[in-house]
Structure formats: C-alpha cells, structure tokens
Amino acid sequence: MQGLLTDIGQFTMLLAFGLSCYALVASLLAGKVGHRRLASTGERAAIAVCGLVTISVISLWYQLVTSNFQLQYVASSSNQAMPWYYKMGALWGGQEGSLLFWCWILTIFSMVTVLIHRNRHPRLMPYVVGVVAMVTTFFLLVNNFIVNPFDAIGVSRAGEAPVLFTPPDGQGLNPLLQYWAMVIHPPILYVGYVGFTIPFAFAIAALITRELDEDWIRTTRRWMMIPWLFLGTGVLLGAMWAYVVLGWGGYWGWDPVENASLMPWLAGTAFLHSVIMQERKGMMKVWNMVLILATFLLCILGTFLTRSGIVSSVHSFAQSPIGPYFSVFLISMTAMSLYFLLSRLDALKSENRLDSVVSRESSFLFNNLVLLATTFAILWGTIFPILSEWVTDEKRTVGAPFFNQVNIPIGLFLLFLTGVGPLLAWRKTSLHSLWKNFSIPVGTAFIAGVLFVAFGMRHFYSTVCLILCVFVLVTIIAEFHRGARARRRQGQSYLQALWTLTFRNTRRYGGYIVHVAMVFLFVGFAGAGFDKEVQQAMVPGQNLEIGHYKLELKEIKSDDNANYSSAATVIQVWKNGKQLTQIEPEQRLYKTSRQPTSEVALYRTLREDLYVVFAGPDQEANKFIIHAYIKPLVAWIWIGGVIFVMGTVICLIPNQYERASEKISLRAEVKSYGNV
Amino acid sequence: MATCSRGSHNSIQYSLPSRLVGRGRDFCRLLALTFLFGALCASEGFAQVFSAEVKNVSENFVCQCGCNHQLSGCGMLYCGSANPLRNEIDEMLEAGRSEKEIVGEFVAKYGKIILSAPTGVGFDLVAWTVPVIALMVGLIVVYATIRSWLNRKPILTSSQGKVAFIPKEYQRRLEKELKNLD
Numbered sequence: 070m071q072g073l074l075t076d077i078g079q080f081t082m083l084l085a086f087g088l089s090c091y092a093l094v095a096s097l098l099a100g101k102v103g104h105r106r107l108a109s110t111g112e113r114a115a116i117a118v119c120g121l122v123t124i125s126v127i128s129l130w131y132q133l134v135t136s137n138f139q140l141q142y143v144a145s146s147s148n149q150a151m152p153w154y155y156k157m158g159a160l161w162g163g164q165e166g167s168l169l170f171w172c173w174i175l176t177i178f179s180m181v182t183v184l185i186h187r188n189r190h191p192r193l194m195p196y197v198v199g200v201v202a203m204v205t206t207f208f209l210l211v212n213n214f215i216v217n218p219f220d221a222i223g224v225s226r227a228g229e230a231p232v233l234f235t236p237p238d239g240q241g242l243n244p245l246l247q248y249w250a251m252v253i254h255p256p257i258l259y260v261g262y263v264g265f266t267i268p269f270a271f272a273i274a275a276l277i278t279r280e281l282d283e284d285w286i287r288t289t290r291r292w293m294m295i296p297w298l299f300l301g302t303g304v305l306l307g308a309m310w311a312y313v314v315l316g317w318g319g320y321w322g323w324d325p326v327e328n329a330s331l332m333p334w335l336a337g338t339a340f341l342h343s344v345i346m347q348e349r350k351g352m353m354k355v356w357n358m359v360l361i362l363a364t365f366l367l368c369i370l371g372t373f374l375t376r377s378g379i380v381s382s383v384h385s386f387a388q389s390p391i392g393p394y395f396s397v398f399l400i401s402m403t404a405m406s407l408y409f410l411l412s413r414l415d416a417l418k419s420e421n422r423l424d425s426v427v428s429r430e431s432s433f434l435f436n437n438l439v440l441l442a443t444t445f446a447i448l449w450g451t452i453f454p455i456l457s458e459w460v461t462d463e464k465r466t467v468g469a470p471f472f473n474q475v476n477i478p479i480g481l482f483l484l485f486l487t488g489v490g491p492l493l494a495w496r497k498t499s500l501h502s503l504w505k506n507f508s509i510p511v512g513t514a515f516i517a518g519v520l521f522v523a524f525g526m527r528h529f530y531s532t533v534c535l536i537l538c539v540f541v542l543v544t545i546i547a548e549f550h551r552g553a554r555a556r557r558r559q560g561q562s563y564l565q566a567l568w569t570l571t572f573r574n575t576r577r578y579g580g581y582i583v584h585v586a587m588v589f590l591f592v593g594f595a596g597a598g599f600d601k602e603v604q605q606a607m608v609p610g611q612n613l614e615i616g617h618y619k620l621e622l623k624e625i626k627s628d629d630n631a632n633y634s635s636a637a638t639v640i641q642v643w644k645n646g647k648q649l650t651q652i653e654p655e656q657r658l659y660k661t662s663r664q665p666t667s668e669v670a671l672y673r674t675l676r677e678d679l680y681v682v683f684a685g686p687d688q689e690a691n692k693f694i695i696h697a698y699i700k701p702l703v704a705w706i707w708i709g710g711v712i713f714v715m716g717t718v719i720c721l722i723p724n725q726y727e728r729a730s731e732k733i734s735l736r737a738e739v740k741s742y743g744n745v
Numbered sequence: 746m747a748t749c750s751r752g753s754h755n756s757i758q759y760s761l762p763s764r765l766v767g768r769g770r771d772f773c774r775l776l777a778l779t780f781l782f783g784a785l786c787a788s789e790g791f792a793q794v795f796s797a798e799v800k801n802v803s804e805n806f807v808c809q810c811g812c813n814h815q816l817s818g819c820g821m822l823y824c825g826s827a828n829p830l831r832n833e834i835d836e837m838l839e840a841g842r843s844e845k846e847i848v849g850e851f852v853a854k855y856g857k858i859i860l861s862a863p864t865g866v867g868f869d870l871v872a873w874t875v876p877v878i879a880l881m882v883g884l885i886v887v888y889a890t891i892r893s894w895l896n897r898k899p900i901l902t903s904s905q906g907k908v909a910f911i912p913k914e915y916q917r918r919l920e921k922e923l924k925n926l927d
Contacts, residue, residue, distance in 0.1 A: 323813075
C-alpha cells in the first residue's frame with residue numbers, strides 16, 4: 070500500500086507539472102488571441118492541478134503517518150516515536166515537503182480564484198490564470214526534478230547500481246519544531262506568502278490588458294488583505310514560538326528569516342493604506358502597482374533567503390541547494406514586473422490634485438514613506454552581510470543592535486502617524502478642526518507622559534512609545550465615540566450604535582480595530598525596556614529573588630518516553646510573601662537527534678511574564694542553574710495579535726458602501742458623461 | 746534523608762530536606778541525578794552562571810552557533826560557542842581589561858564577523874548611512890510629489906480631449922458619498 074501510494078503521489082505530481090505547463094501556455098495564448106474556450110481549458114487545467122497536487126500531499130501525509138522510512142524525506146523528518154500530529158506537521162518540517170505544501174496552497178488559491186472570478190473578469194482571467202500557473206509550474210518543477218519528497222533512500226556500492234534501503238527508524242522532526250504553535254505557524258505563514266501571488270497575478274493581468282480601472286483594484290485589495298492577515302498572524306505565531314521554545318527570553322531576534330516574513334507584510338500594509346487613495350481620489354496608481362509587485366517579489370526573496378542558505382539563519386533546517394533556481398525565478402519575475410510596469414506608465418496617471426498639505430492624502434504619503442523606509446532598512450540589514458563580503462571579502466554580521474537602532478525611531482514615527490492620520494480630513498484640515506480633533510488626545514498623552522516619568526520610567530524609547538500608545542488609543546476611542554454619539558441621536562443605545570457603526574463601514578472601523586491591535590503590540594514592545602534577568606546556581610531548598618518574585622527550588626524530576634528523556638526543576642513561586650503557583654521548567658533530550666531542548670516555564674499576567682529556564686546542572690558545584698527573567702507587558706503582544714485578526718476579519722466583511730459602489734461606479738459614470 | 750519516589754511515566758522524583766541545604770556535601774542522590782543529566786547531555790557540557798558585566802560585554806558580539814543572537818542572548822542549551830566565548834570574556838574582565846579592549850581583542854582574534862553590528866568605519870559605515878539616505882531621498886520624493894499634486898489643475902478633461910462637465914446633481918452625490926465614506 071505504501072509503495073502504491075508513493076507511486077501515485079509521484080505520478081500525480083508529475084502530471085500536475087504537465088497540466089500546469091498547459092494552463093500556463095493555454096491561458097496566456099487565450100488572453101492574447103481572445104479565445105474564450107481556450108481560456109476555459111486553461112482554467113480547468115488549473116483546477117485539475119489542484120486536485121492532482123492534493124493527491125500528492127495526501128500520499129505524502131500517508132507515508133509520514135505510516136512511517137515509510139524508505140522515503141528519504143520521511144526518514145529525515147519523522148520517526149516512529151512522534152505523535153501523529155507532529156508526523157502530519159512533518160509535511161512542512163523539511164525542504165521537500167514544505168515546497169510541496171507551498172505548491173498545494175498555491176493551487177488551492179488558484180482554484181478558488183478561477184471559481185470566483187472566471188465570469189466576473191473575462192478579459193483579466195486568462196492572464197491571471199497564466200501568471201498563477203507560471204508560479205505553480207516553477208514550484209512543481211523544483212518539486213519534481215530538484216527536491217522530490219518521494220525520493221527513496223538508495224545505498225550505492227562501488228560500481229553497482231544503488232540498492233534501496235529502509236532504515237529501522239527515522240531521524241525525527243527537529244525537536245525545536247515539536248511545539249503546538251509550530252504545527253500551525255508554517256501553514257498560516259505559507260498561506261500568507263502564497264496568497265500574495267493572486268494580487269500579483271491580477272496586477273500583471275491588469276497591466277497587460279490595460280484594464281486599470283476601479284474594478285481590478287477593488288478585487289486586488291480583497292485578495293491582498295487575506296494573505297496579509299495570514300502572514301501577520303503567522304509572524305506573530307513565529308514570535309510566540311521563539312519566545313516559548315528557544316528559551317532566550319525574547320520573541321524577535323531579527324533573524325533573516327523573521328525579516329523575510331516581515332518585509333512583505335510591511336509592503337502589504339503600505340498597499341492597504343495607499344489603495345484607499347486610489348479608490349477615493351484616483352491617485353497613487355503607479356505606487357500601488359509597485360507595492361503589489363514588490364510584495365510578491367519580497368515573498369519570493371524571503372523564500373530564497375530561507376532556503377538557499379545564502380545568509381546565516383537559525384532556520385537552517387530548511388536549507389538546500391535550490392538557491393540558484395529561486396534566484397533565476399526571482400530575477401525573471403522582477404524583469405517581467407518592471408517591463409509591464411514601465412510600458413504601461415501612461416495608463417497609470419493620477420486623476421486628481423491635492424488641496425492642502427495638511428490633509429489625509431498627505432498622511433497616507435508619509436505613512437507609505439515610513440513603512441517603505443522600515444522595509445528597506447530591514448532588507449538592507451539582511452543583505453548587508455552578503456554585500457560586505459562581496460565588497461571587502463570579509464564576513465560581517467548585522468544583528469539586533471543595528472535593526473533596533475534603525476527601526477525603533479522609524480517605528481515610533483509610524484505609531485505617531487497611526488494616531489494623526491485618521492484625525493486629518495480629506496482634502497483640507499482647518500486649524501479649528503485640528504484643535505478640535507487633537508486637543509484631547511495630545512492632552513491625555515501629555516498627562517500620561519508626566520505620570521510615567523513621575524512613576525519612575527526612565528527608558529527613553531519605551532516611555533515615548535507608551536506615550537504615543539496613549540495618544541493613538543485616545544484618537545481611536547474618540548473616533549468611535551464621535552460616530553456612536555451621532556448614531557445615538559437616532560435612538561440607538563451606545564453599544565448598539567457602536568455595533569451598527571462598525572458594521573456599516575467595516576473597512577474604516579475594522580481598520581481602527583487593527584490600529585488598536587498595533588497599539589497593543591507597541592505596548593508589548595515597550596515592555597522590553599524594563600526587562601530583568603537573574604541567573605543562579607541552586608540546590609533544592611534554595612531561593613532566587615527577581616523583582617518582587619521569590620523562586621524556591623523544590624525538587625528535580627526526570628521522565629522518559631519513546632521520543633525524549635527529560636529533567637524538570639519544580640519551582641515554587643512566591644510574590645510579596647504569598648504563594649502564587651508552581652512551575653516546572655524542563656530540559657529534554659530527543660533520543661534520535663540527540664538534541665537537547667529547553668521547555669520554558671511561564672507565569673503570565675497582563676503586567677508581566679515570569680519566564681524561567683532550566684539551563685542545566687553546574688558540573689563543579691553540583692547545582693542546577695536557573696535563568697529567571699521578568700518580561701513586562703509581553704501578554705499585550707499576543708492580545709494585540711487576537712485583536713489584529715478580529716479587526717482584519719471585520720475589514721473583510723463587505724459593508725453597504727462597498728456593495729453599493731460595486732453596483733454603480735460613480736467615477737465611471739462621471740467620466741462617461743464627460744465623454745458624451 | 747533524601748527521598749526518592751517513582752511516579753507515573755517512569756519518572757523519578759527527588760527532593761531534599763532543608764537541613765541538608767547549604768552543607769554542600771553528601772548529595773549522593775543529587776550526584777546520581779546530576780550523573781543522569783551528564784548522561785543526557787554528555788557530549789554537550791554543562792551550564793554556567795555569568796555575571797552582569799559578562800552579559801553587558803557579550804552584547805557587542807554575536808554567538809557563532811548559527812542562532813544569530815547576540816552572545817548575551819543565545820538560549821541554546823550547552824551551546825558550544827556561547828559559553829566558551831563568555832568564559833573568555835569573563836577571564837579578560839578578571840584580568841582587568843576594559844570593554845573596548847575586549848572588543849578589540851575579539852575582533853583581532855575572530856574577525857569582524859564576531860561583532861553584533863557593523864562598526865562606524867570603512868565599508869561598515871555604508872550599513873548605517875544608506876537607510877538614512879534612503880529615508881531622506883524618500884522625504885524629498887514625498888515633498889516633490891505633494892508639490893506637484895498641489896500645483897496640478899483639476900483633471901476634468903476626458904481621454905478624448907473633450908471638456909468634461911459634471912452636473913451639479915452628480916457633484917452633490919459625489920460629495921455626499923465622500924462625506925458618508927469618511
């Protein structure tokens with residue numbers, strides 16, 4: 070059964086490659102000659118590719134769950150002792166499987182796009198399908214001919230053909246990946262990365278066909294927001310994994326792979342803001358096109374960085390020699406994007422003018438500048454080691470001090486704009502309006518600042534960040550309050566008014582909720598300025614004091630199961646003389662990989678996390694070393710993540726204005742009237 | 746006396762009465778447990794406690810184990826790179842070296858790759874200046890864009906070059922829509 074399913078999986082993957090090539094050629098040709106039936110066959114081929122890749126994925130899952138160690142991939146990323154859910158997760162735990170998984174998600178996106186849009190955008194769709202098929206074909210090419218997850222293990226003896234070999238057990242999934250968030254983090258992140266292919270395809274299709282009206286941008290905005298939501302959630306889940314699993318007390322280390330996931334998210338954020346300018350004012354058309362193209366290209370660049378091993382990264386488990394293929398693909402996609410963009414510049418001219426510098430329009434420009442500056446700074450820091458080695462022939466490292474020094478001021482300015490932007494009116498903001506909108510937020514932030522300093526806050530960036538958080542939060546609350554107050558006049562209760570307000574203009578108020586999430590995230594980041602840390606060698610019965618906590622080492626426990634051996638320290642936590650809880654930081658040694666890992670113990674509150682790591686025994690003194698940290702406000706980051714998801718989901722719900730604007734395009738009407 | 750009990754899942758529990766604490770001897774079972782850890786991590790070494798000074802100096806460097814973290818923050822258990830480097834810093838501090846001298850000696854010994862951030866000299870300066878220059882260029886572009894948009898006349902001409910006329914009814918409708926959307 071295993072052998073049969075391996076053959077089926079391999080065959081369907083190969084067939085999918087063939088059909089994907091057909092979808093690519095047929096769709097682009099159909100778009101060129103305007104042959105609807107040919108385009109239709111291309112669409113069907115794209116749907117069939119999805120079905121075939123699904124069979125391949127199911128087949129590989131079966132091999133993983135049934136531990137078919139004859140396959141190289143199964144043997145290197147799973148073992149018999151792993152629970153079934155980690156075996157399922159091993160699909161994206163290694164290079165070959167994760168690329169197949171990536172391809173699978175792409176084909177699902179492709180199928181959904183075809184099913185939703187084939188009748189709505191008859192001129193665009195052949196090119197959309199063609200571009201998506203181009204990306205799919207590349208991934209299937211890599212999967213079929215370079216890193217095939219169905220490759221068997223062969224032992225070659227001198228002068229003889231390789232003989233198939235089945236090891237008794239596999240090497241197991243990287244122990245660092247054996248954590249619940251790691252089972253869902255990569256799929257969510259991949260949905261984000263892969264999803265940006267669809268807006269990219271629509272952008273290229275719109276450029277080719279010159280159908281650069283409101284319709285395509287509205288469609289693209291929705292397709293942009295879905296991967297943006299998933300990528301953002303994936304990034305936060307990755308941060309949570311780093312915080313809980315890596316045991317260094319932080320959630321963000323500016324690792325190249327972390328940076329690679331953040332860059333497209335930032336570019337996508339810039340687009341989701343500037344697209345409002347295009348929809349409302351017909352401005353920034355070229356810029357929006359650049360952002361869509363750049364977001365996708367940054368995703369490919371991120372994948373290239375993750376998997377090529379070109380930069381040193383903690384994510385080295387996913388490296389392999391596929392770098393050259395990705396670099397060729399990246400260069401081709403960039404060249405194609407630039408060609409179509411530059412050749413269609415005449416069709417992307419802005420339709421409107423700016424009435425005043427102090428306006429919402431200007432704030433969008435600055436918002437985009439700051440987001441792009443951050444993206445560039447991160448990209449620059451990530452690739453600088455390569456450039457430096459190239460120029461000076463000496464290796465360099467660009468670590469957290471560089472990224473923090475460059476990005477913290479930019480991030481704070483962005484936070485400031487988050488508060489200012491929504492308070493500025495479209496076209497022109499009068500002095501009276503400025504005073505009316507800003508007096509309460511600025512006043513409240515000032516009072517908060519005085520209080521923070523009075524209560525002993527001295528960390529400059531953290532204090533400024535918290536003051537700005539107060540400012541932004543008050544501006545958002547004021548916006549909701551103004552809207553709700555207006556609705557109350559119609560006889561609604563306050564809560565009812567808030568509800569109606571939000572769901573009548575989901576995009577605006579959902580956006581504000583996302584801004585609240587950003588405030589929560591920044592509050593969490595600000596907490597890093599007040600971290601405390603204590604390391605101590607202890608024997609049972611001894612105490613460790615950190616902040617207002619006292620930790621008493623009660624006992625040491627050891628455990629053993631098929632997957633790993635472990636030793637845990639049982640620690641009683643006291644706060645201000647009161648017994649709080651018992652925590653058990655642990656060390657594990659995974660049997661097959663012989664890799665030790667740390668299981669952090671956490672006592673979480675809204676104010677701070679008590680983060681305790683069992684670092685191991687001290688050889689000389691026969692003591693056990695405990696690292697204890699107080700990490701203020703970290704919980705706000707995870708709460709911010711939940712609010713971010715809520716806000717974005719609300720943004721995705723079509724509201725009455727969007728439905729109405731889909732029915733009648735006012736601008737188109739005005740234009741067509743002018744043409745008469 | 747120390748107690749030892751076998752729990753579920755083959756677990757061994759070990760606790761020590763408080764009267765034994767502080768004697769620093771006769772921890773035979775503790776030793777046995779330590780031996781277990783030794784077996785667990787035989788090839789990896791043992792954990793160490795470092796002073797705050799070592800941590801401060803370590804922030805200048807990057808751990809070479811591939812974790813990409815600063816030396817002060819490498820959380821890898823029994824890291825084969827972090828602890829020896831921290832020990833080296835500890836010894837240098839004990840020998841009376843300043844932070845600057847330690848950084849200099851580390852760069853001489855391991856090369857600039859050991860530093861956690863580019864320095865401010867030579868090609869390293871490019872790392873710091875380019876983001877600032879990019880931001881400045883961006884500001885100039887935004888300024889120029891705003892100026893050009895401010896100077897632009899309202900486009901009321903259609904693509905065919907005919908003068909477009911927007912009836913008052915449509916203008917009112919447009920204003921109303923914009924107001925509602927805001």
